[in-house]
Amino acid sequence: MARLVLKFGGTSVANVMRLEHVAEIVKKEAEAGHQVVVVVSAMAGITNELVSYVNALCPSKVTPEHDVVLSSGEQVTSGLLALALQRLGLKSRSYLSWQIPILTSTSSSQAKILEIPTNQLECCLKEGSIPVVAGFQGMTKEGRLTTLGRGGSDTTAVALAAALKADRCDIYTDVNGIYTADPRLVPRAKKLKTITYAEMFELASQGAKVLQARSVELAMKHKVKLRVLSSFSESEGTTVVEERDKVEGTLVSGIAHTQNEAKVTLMGVPDQVGIAANIFGCLSENQICADMIVQGCMQDGKSDLAFILQKSDLDRAVPLLEDAKKKIGFTDVVIDKEIAKISVVGIGMRSNLEIATTLFKTLAEKSINIQMISSSEIRVSVVISLKSMSVALEALHAAFNLDEKKA
Amino acid sequence: MARLVLKFGGTSVANVMRLEHVAEIVKKEAEAGHQVVVVVSAMAGITNELVSYVNALCPSKVTPEHDVVLSSGEQVTSGLLALALQRLGLKSRSYLSWQIPILTSTSSSQAKILEIPTNQLECCLKEGSIPVVAGFQGMTKEGRLTTLGRGGSDTTAVALAAALKADRCDIYTDVNGIYTADPRLVPRAKKLKTITYAEMFELASQGAKVLQARSVELAMKHKVKLRVLSSFSESEGTTVVEERDKVEGTLVSGIAHTQNEAKVTLMGVPDQVGIAANIFGCLSENQICADMIVQGCMQDGKSDLAFILQKSDLDRAVPLLEDAKKKIGFTDVVIDKEIAKISVVGIGMRSNLEIATTLFKTLAEKSINIQMISSSEIRVSVVISLKSMSVALEALHAAFNLDEKKA
Numbered sequence: 031m032a033r034l035v036l037k038f039g040g041t042s043v044a045n046v047m048r049l050e051h052v053a054e055i056v057k058k059e060a061e062a063g064h065q066v067v068v069v070v071s072a073m074a075g076i077t078n079e080l081v082s083y084v085n086a087l088c089p090s091k092v093t094p095e096h097d098v099v100l101s102s103g104e105q106v107t108s109g110l111l112a113l114a115l116q117r118l119g120l121k122s123r124s125y126l127s128w129q130i131p132i133l134t135s136t137s138s139s140q141a142k143i144l145e146i147p148t149n150q151l152e153c154c155l156k157e158g159s160i161p162v163v164a165g166f167q168g169m170t171k172e173g174r175l176t177t178l179g180r181g182g183s184d185t186t187a188v189a190l191a192a193a194l195k196a197d198r199c200d201i202y203t204d205v206n207g208i209y210t211a212d213p214r215l216v217p218r219a220k221k222l223k224t225i226t227y228a229e230m231f232e233l234a235s236q237g238a239k240v241l242q243a244r245s246v247e248l249a250m251k252h253k254v255k256l257r258v259l260s261s262f263s264e265s266e267g268t269t270v271v272e273e274r275d276k277v278e279g280t281l282v283s284g285i286a287h288t289q290n291e292a293k294v295t296l297m298g299v300p301d302q303v304g305i306a307a308n309i310f311g312c313l314s315e316n317q318i319c320a321d322m323i324v325q326g327c328m329q330d331g332k333s334d335l336a337f338i339l340q341k342s343d344l345d346r347a348v349p350l351l352e353d354a355k356k357k358i359g360f361t362d363v364v365i366d367k368e369i370a371k372i373s374v375v376g377i378g379m380r381s382n383l384e385i386a387t388t389l390f391k392t393l394a395e396k397s398i399n400i401q402m403i404s405s406s407e408i409r410v411s412v413v414i415s416l417k418s419m420s421v422a423l424e425a426l427h428a429a430f431n432l433d434e435k436k437a
Numbered sequence: 438m439a440r441l442v443l444k445f446g447g448t449s450v451a452n453v454m455r456l457e458h459v460a461e462i463v464k465k466e467a468e469a470g471h472q473v474v475v476v477v478s479a480m481a482g483i484t485n486e487l488v489s490y491v492n493a494l495c496p497s498k499v500t501p502e503h504d505v506v507l508s509s510g511e512q513v514t515s516g517l518l519a520l521a522l523q524r525l526g527l528k529s530r531s532y533l534s535w536q537i538p539i540l541t542s543t544s545s546s547q548a549k550i551l552e553i554p555t556n557q558l559e560c561c562l563k564e565g566s567i568p569v570v571a572g573f574q575g576m577t578k579e580g581r582l583t584t585l586g587r588g589g590s591d592t593t594a595v596a597l598a599a600a601l602k603a604d605r606c607d608i609y610t611d612v613n614g615i616y617t618a619d620p621r622l623v624p625r626a627k628k629l630k631t632i633t634y635a636e637m638f639e640l641a642s643q644g645a646k647v648l649q650a651r652s653v654e655l656a657m658k659h660k661v662k663l664r665v666l667s668s669f670s671e672s673e674g675t676t677v678v679e680e681r682d683k684v685e686g687t688l689v690s691g692i693a694h695t696q697n698e699a700k701v702t703l704m705g706v707p708d709q710v711g712i713a714a715n716i717f718g719c720l721s722e723n724q725i726c727a728d729m730i731v732q733g734c735m736q737d738g739k740s741d742l743a744f745i746l747q748k749s750d751l752d753r754a755v756p757l758l759e760d761a762k763k764k765i766g767f768t769d770v771v772i773d774k775e776i777a778k779i780s781v782v783g784i785g786m787r788s789n790l791e792i793a794t795t796l797f798k799t800l801a802e803k804s805i806n807i808q809m810i811s812s813s814e815i816r817v818s819v820v821i822s823l824k825s826m827s828v829a830l831e832a833l834h835a836a837f838n839l840d841e842k843k844a
Contacts, residue, residue: 046493080513086453087520095523098516098531102509106487109505113494116502124505128535129580173536 032197033065033155037165037187040074041204042261043107046114052261053114055202056160060120065155067194068162069187070111072103090346092139092317097167097177100139101127104164104183112162121159125150127167127175132186134168134176140317141168141176143185146193163190181242188245192252199254202261203240207268208233210432211285216423218433222283224271229283229375230256232409236373237288246270281378282385282430287423289370289416291321292344293401295336296351298361301328306335309354316350318343322371322404322413335360336402338413341367369401370419373411374426385430386410392429398422439604440472440562444572444594447481448611449668450514453521459668460521462609463567467527472562474601476572476594477518479510497753499546499724504574504584507546508534511571511590519569528566532557534574534582539593541575541583547724548575548583550592550655553600570597588649595652599659606661609668610647614675615640617839618692623830625840629690631678636690636782637663639816643780644695653677688785689792689837694830696777696823698728699751700808702743703758705768708735713742716761723757725750729778729811729820739767743809745820748774776808777826780818781833792837793817799836805829 036059038052059066071077080103084096108124115122130150134141154161165183168176178185184201191199208230211219225233227250234243240258249256249270259267299305306323313320318339326334339347344365351363374389389410393400398421402413414422427433443466445459466473478484487510491503515531522529537557541548561568572590575583585592591608598606615637618626632640634657641650647665656663656677666674706712713730720727725746733741746754751772758770781796796817800807805828809820821829834840 046490049494083453083513083517084520087456087517087524093520093523095516095519095531098519098533099513102512105509105512106490106506109502110490110494112502112505113491113500116500117495124502126505126582175533 031063031065033067033194034059035067035069035187035191035194035196035199036202037069037183037200038111038202038261039071039183039204040077042202043070043111044074046110048261049107049110049114052111052202053118055261056115057118057120060160066160067151067155067190067196068111068160069165069183069190070104070107070162071165071183073107076103076106094138094174094176097138097141097175100177101164101167101175104166108162108164115160115162121157122162123154123159125154125161125163127164128169128173130163131169132167132189134170134178136170136172136174136176137317139177140179141170143168143178143189146189148193151190151194179242179244181239181245184242184245185248188248188252188254188256191254192248197255198257199249200257200259201241202259204260204262205240206260206263206265207258208238208240208284210283211423211427212238212287215287215420216285216427218424218427220432220434221265222268224269225283226377227270227272228408229377230270232373232375232406233284233286236286236375236409236411237290237371238284238286282374282376282432284375285423285426285430285432286373286375287370287419289419290341291338291369291371292341293336293338293366293369293413294320294347294351295334295364295366296355296360296362297334297364298332299335300359301331301333305358308358309335309351312350312354313339313347316346318347318350322402322411324402338369338371338402368416369413370416370422371411371413372419372422372426373409374430375409377408388429389426392425393422396421396425438470438472440474440601441466442474442476442594442598442601442603442606443609444476444590444607445518445609445668446478446590446611447484449609450477450518451481453517455668456514456517456521459518459609460525462668463522464525464527467567473567474558474562474597474603475518475567475569476590476597477511477514477569478572478590480514483510483513501545501581501583504545504548504582507584508571508574508582511573515569515571522567522569528564529569530561530566532561532568532570534571535576535580537570538576539574539596541577541585543577543579543581543583544724546584547586548577550575550585550596553596555600558597558601586649586651588646588652591649591652592655595655595659595661595663598661599655604662605664606656607664607666608648609666611667611669612647613667613670613672614665615645615647615691617690618830618834619645619694622694622827623692623834625834627839627841628672629675631676632690633784634677634679635815636784637677639780639782639813640691640693643693643782643816643818644697644778645691645693689781689783689839691782692830692833692837692839693780693782694777694826696826697748698745698776698778699748700743700745700773700776700820701754701758702741702771702773703762703767703769704741704771705739706742707766708738708740712765715765716742716758719757719761720746720754723753725754725757729809729818731809745776745778745809775823776820777823777829778818778820779826779829779833780816781837782816784815795836796833799832800829803828803832
């Protein structure tokens with residue numbers, strides 16, 4: 031008998047029919063003799079609808095009331111799935127974050143889990159009942175609701191798996207597993223049987239939407255065995271492991287891309303101490319995260335400063351930058367929304383400088399201009415124009431020997 | 438400075454624009470120097486949608502998970518209205534039932550409020566902040582969510598007004614107040630300036646949808662000053678009072694109707710002790726409420742037994758009655774969904790037998806057959822065929838001198 035945490039995301043629980051299907055999956059695991067804890071997201075589309083309401087009323091900042099509104103979607107799904115399980119003759123009940131409680135920090139819309147007492151859930155399991163936990167939600171010590179950021183239900187699942195010392199955490203989604211690239215853009219992309227935590231973390235951070243990056247980080251820290259699979263098919267999915275066997279030619283595990291970001295260039299920034307700290311401090315205080323910061327060459331004591339941020343943060347960032355412009359005295363703020371970021375990820379990269387070289391050479395061959403570069407130990411990311419994204423993805427996928435071999 | 442509880446129902450909070458309008462109403466009261474506590478329902482349509490989900494998964498009985506799903510709608514509205522108030526520069530925060538907590542009994546979907554500790558809300562008011570309480574919800578002592586039945590937010594508002602010793606409880610809705618009959622069916626219906634608790638309770642119990650009957654009962658018990666008015670107009674509404682000045686010709690205060698009920702006739706029920714107790718006990722155990730029970734004349738030791746119940750309970754009631762048929766041995770269960778119940782309500786009725794006489798005579802003049810009769814101290818109700826309902830309403834409205842005088 032194993033102890034499993036099963037997490038089901040938005041499209042897996044999109045409607046009553048899908049919920050009944052999910053209930054069958056849960057039943058199968060329970061009947062195989064496993065102890066099962068379920069975590070659910072909101073039904074597909076619901077969170078977007080709730081976000082549109084709060085944005086209409088309060089576009090400029092995030093308050094604790096955002097979390098009150100947004101967390102309601104998971105409450106609905108947890109109750110409905112518990113009903114669906116009961117209908118199949120299983121004992122089940124829903125758990126909301128405040129009932130466990132899943133204690134978090136106070137930062138609205140991006141709270142961090144601090145502690146999960148397990149006595150309630152252990153009790154439920156001991157009674158032979160299946161707890162269905164509302165994902166994404168948390169509660170502060172003061173008893174206010176919080177949420178864990180987009181994709182936060184993955185983090186709820188992994189955190190519960192760690193707290194309950196589960197044997198495995200299965201993340202059910204609408205794709206069969208982790209692919210070497212987005213199969214919608216790269217037809218020859220292939221599914222990975224295994225991937226390391228580190229690679230998965232980089233891919234998730236760089237735009238692969240299958241898992242929330244924080245959930246991978248948490249799984250790595252607590253050595254939670256993680257599996258990504260589809261609730262729509264019987265395919266075996268991808269298992270996230272600590273070490274992957276290195277096979278020749280697979281030093282790169284995957285290519286992630288994102289088109290959700292915009293490039294911001296501050297023109298003619300004076301060369302004074304503390305200016306960057308000033309600008310990025312102000313953005314960060316407003317929960318706006320800048321990335322890939324590049325400073326241009328100095329000319330006449332001035333230089334350009336470029337960085338990228340989420341397009342969805344632009345409306346809040348621009349007024350802050352215009353304020354900074356007056357105070358600091360740079361000449362202009364230029365926004366470019368037509369960019370894409372492409373990231374090549376692989377544990378082989380550490381010792382393989384040629385991977386960066388292959389990346390740059392491949393893009394050059396396709397006459398694609400690289401606007402920005404950043405890298406980590408196992409990743410190289412570049413910003414290019416949005417219109418070149420597809421071509422770049424396919425070319426890189428082939429260049430790194432990731433293409434599916436025709437049988 | 439007065440202390441007010443303001444409650445806003447479904448259409449008043451149907452969308453972001455309406456929420457902003459409600460925020461303006463709240464602001465006006467706050468700026469007049471009043472201490473304000475707000476109670477909100479779910480946005481119009483949401484509860485019906487949630488009900489359709491739970492019914493699809495669990496049509497046959499009500500479980501605690503129903504309450505988990507249904508109570509989410511009020512959570513959304515409370516968060517959104519708090520945001521709208523903050524946007525107008527007011528201090529405000531949402532309160533969910535479990536945060537106060539509003540402690541209730543455990544009966545799913547029709548929990549009764551047991552206790553409301555006021556320290557949290559008093560604290561909030563002392564800080565000059567406006568609490569926006571999610572209506573309809575409660576929490577059991579074991580920490581599970583409950584709901585108070587359809588229209589339960591009215592009861593939340595009145596219970597809070599009682600607990601907080603508020604000077605008044607204003608129920609904002611989509612009509613201008615309490616009318617002598619439904620203005621959509623009786624064009625000459627007129628708005629009442631005042632109505633007594635007892636009359637309001639009877640009207641609400643008998644189909645007037647403006648207020649939940651339990652909220653009126655609670656207001657009467659705790660002497661909460663209650664006002665019903667529209668969030669869509671500036672009209673002054675109807676005040677619910679203890680005693681109404683009796684004006685000649687207004688012994689009847691209003692006529693309510695409902696078409697949500699079905700008539701059930703059990704044919705050939707044997708004359709044995711305990712049979713009625715058996716049948717109605719079984720319905721009541723399943724939270725099905727039978728009303729207007731009529732026993733026909735005995736013939737050969739058998740008689741017919743007729744009663745009405747909510748059409749929405751039929752699916753659950755019929756299997757129970759078929760079971761009873763086998764056990765008890767009556768011949769048949771006949772269902773008639775084409776009925777309407779009309780109730781004439783007035784505090785004058787106690788001493789005015791002629792009101793019942795006028796009721797019967799008016800219907801006879803229109804050749805409308807009365808199928809069932811019941812009465813309380815201040816009400817006479819009749820069941821007639823659904824197709825006669827409009828004619829009956831208009832004729833009775835005129836016969837009891839309720840018609841609006843043309844200016």
